[in-house]
Amino acid sequence: TGTASGAAEEIPEFVPPRAAACPFAPPPVLAEIREEKPISKVRIWDGSTPWLITRHEDLRAVLGDPRVSVDDKRPGFPFPKKAMAENAHHHPDTLFNTDAPVHTRLRRMLTSSFTAKRMAALRPAIQKVTDEHIDAMLAGPKPADLVQALGLPIPTLMICELLGVPYEDHEFFQYHATVAVSQTSSAEQDRESSVALGAYLARQIHAKTENPAEDTLSDLAALVEAGELTMGEASLMAVILLIAGHETSANMIALGTLALLEHPEQLALLRETDDPKVVAGAVEELLRYLTIAHTGQRRIALEDIEIGGEVIRDGDGIIVSLPAANWDPEAFPEPDRLDLLRDARQHNAFAFGVHQCLGQQLARVELQVVYGTLYRRVPTLRLATTLEEIDFKEDAMAYGVAALPVTW
């Protein structure tokens, strides 16, 4: 499929390991492509050559264009990995793989659960959980692993509360979530994990039919009862929310802390401020700088589309690189500088258009509370290892660190 003749060897492989000189920077080749030919072809694992989008402006044009689809059942769809291509035909419709009007219908069912107002109302609960976990970390042995002490439990507790999933089951679903977001797990492992998670959440939704509460699983149970969603659609929706809701924010908490520890003058700004606007701005800049959704958003063209002087043909695969666009110097001058005081609000760490992150307000509040509390409460926080010793999760859909040993 789509193998270019002649100039084949000139088409760069997508995407090389991230950790080059700087573990926070996108792979340097992305900057080269953005400068030389910002919309160009790249080669992926199956030998096909989808288009790569690297500029901020082009990203918004592509992700905002209704002629660009997420329908992974179309031939030529540029899957991130073989296992996903093999499993695509098993999946029912989800938010991730449907266009309007199906996507619009599915997404509308969740919007009331995720409004900015609802998320802001969660702030006191997030603050309480954050304070308790910092207390526990300070009372425990040194060094501590920040991923286990704060990074994972805080977002996991919050998404459990929001959905109505028992937190006691977190080892079970975190294990399967890790498999599901790994770029190296096999098709069979992916299937087993998604079946296990789907069956688990179907049981939980079922229980809510009997005993409804104020949570998203109860809302989903009501939609199933009303015949608006099948149990398969509802449980898969819950799987997506559970996975997307803890893994991503967890990575931002630990990786963001590492980035700040490596930029002490920036960390000092956060440690010394009690201005919520400064904290909120810092969160946006860290989202931009780290852009943890780093494996390329996958799309396919439904018509010929002219963009940035190139013609993307009907049926061509498209990969949109969020890290490349968030480090586009035309949008963010000196993009390699972590500058908590810059206005980074136009970043695309949550993507753009109709599929942009549903949980972004929740993620923002979680990060504002954690970044706004941790360094003030533990001003001597420091790394208990060297940067070289840290295990970066290169192969995960969301970039992060496997562990972050800290002391104080």
Ligand code: HEM
């Ligand atoms: C979609 C990133 C947190 C739920 C997305 C997408 C990105 C993203 C880039 C777009 C995918 C695409 O268009 O190809 C992030 C980051 C997070 C985060 C960086 C944390 C810092 C969350 C949380 C939740 C969540 C906490 C759940 C409560 C979702 C859902 C979608 C999504 C359901 C699919 C939306 C759709 O296709 O309509 N996220 N996310 N995310 N995210 Fe997040």
